[in-house]
Amino acid sequence: MDPRLTAPQARDHIEMVDRILAESHPRLCSGGEFFVLWGVISAYITVLSELVARAALPKPVLWTIPAVLAAGAIFSIVRGAQTRRRVARTSLVQREFFNVLWLTLGLAFVVDIAAFRIFPGLASAAIWSVAEAIVLLFIGMHGNRRAQLAGVIVVVSLVAANFLASNLAAYVLAAGMLGGYAGFGLSELAARD
Amino acid sequence: MDELLLSKVRLGVVAALLNYDWVAFSELTRSVDATAGNLGAHLLKLVEAGYVDEEKSFVNRRPLTRYRLTKRGRSAFAAHVSQLQALLKAVR
Numbered sequence: 001m002d003p004r005l006t007a008p009q010a011r012d013h014i015e016m017v018d019r020i021l022a023e024s025h026p027r028l029c030s031g032g033e034f035f036v037l038w039g040v041i042s043a044y045i046t047v048l049s050e051l052v053a054r055a056a057l058p059k060p061v062l063w064t065i066p067a068v069l070a071a072g073a074i075f076s077i078v079r080g081a082q083t084r085r086r087v088a089r090t091s092l093v094q095r096e097f098f099n100v101l102w103l104t105l106g107l108a109f110v111v112d113i114a115a116f117r118i119f120p121g122l123a124s125a126a127i128w129s130v131a132e133a134i135v136l137l138f139i140g141m142h143g144n145r146r147a148q149l150a151g152v153i154v155v156v157s158l159v160a161a162n163f164l165a166s167n168l169a170a171y172v173l174a175a176g177m178l179g180g181y182a183g184f185g186l187s188e189l190a191a192r193d
Numbered sequence: 194m195d196e197l198l199l200s201k202v203r204l205g206v207v208a209a210l211l212n213y214d215w216v217a218f219s220e221l222t223r224s225v226d227a228t229a230g231n232l233g234a235h236l237l238k239l240v241e242a243g244y245v246d247e248e249k250s251f252v253n254r255r256p257l258t259r260y261r262l263t264k265r266g267r268s269a270f271a272a273h274v275s276q277l278q279a280l281l282k283a284v285r
Binding site: 004007012013014020021091092093095 | 215
């Protein structure tokens with residue numbers, strides 16, 4: 001037996017550790033504003049591309065896409081840095097969530113920009129829907145029921161877009177992005193207040 | 194056993210940091226139920242031993258000090274708790 005600590009002291013220490021660990025339930029804070037922003041941006045790009053493809057809008061309006069993406073990226077980076085500095089506690093689950101978020105959306109972004117020949121037109125929009133569904137269902141895995149529902153909405157929009165008439169597919173995908181991704185963001189913002 | 198973690202406050206601090214990436218000083222005082230002065234002294238020892246990282250910044254002109262458990266601190270905690278459990282098992 002260690003002479004520096006008696007058995008009752010050791011029991012007392014173990015009980016304290018158990019109490020502290022039981023009290024520390026890291027909650028996942030998803031940051032609703034990011035979801036609203038990227039849900040709206042992805043829906044905007046999807047609808048705009050569809051309208052241009054159907055000649056309802058002139059091609060030059062596509063130049064708004066890089067501007068919107070850049071603005072969204074700048075906002076996300078600045079806001080993310082501000083949030084990280086302010087929080088009193090950041091859980092390991094939270095860090096893992098941000099890793100999943102940036103990896104998934106980052107990959108979708110790269111594929112969208114660099115693999116446009118493999119994923120033309122609606123396939124590009126569908127990639128964003130898949131990425132969004134992964135992020136939402138990851139949050140849902142940590143007990144957020146709104147995220148589970150939102151993830152299902154995005155997946156259902158993907159499947160529906162596949163089976164509905166081709167002239168509706170883009171709008172169904174965009175509706176999934178707005179209802180699922182941006183909608184989840186709004187619900188998180190409402191729950192925060 | 195780990196000499197540093199024989200202190201109940203220091204052991205409590207490490208336990209409170211276990212599930213978190215960064216935790217503010219004010220949050221730690223609540224978790225381990227210690228006064229600011231007492232906790233500050235214990236945290237200094239943990240930082241000096243390399244068990245805990247310290248980050249000082251200003252948010253809205255107010256100072257914010259946050260702490261994070263290092264790999265070394267995590268390993269030391271796991272080993273120390275195992276030894277505590279072994280001690281309790283031995284006396285049963």
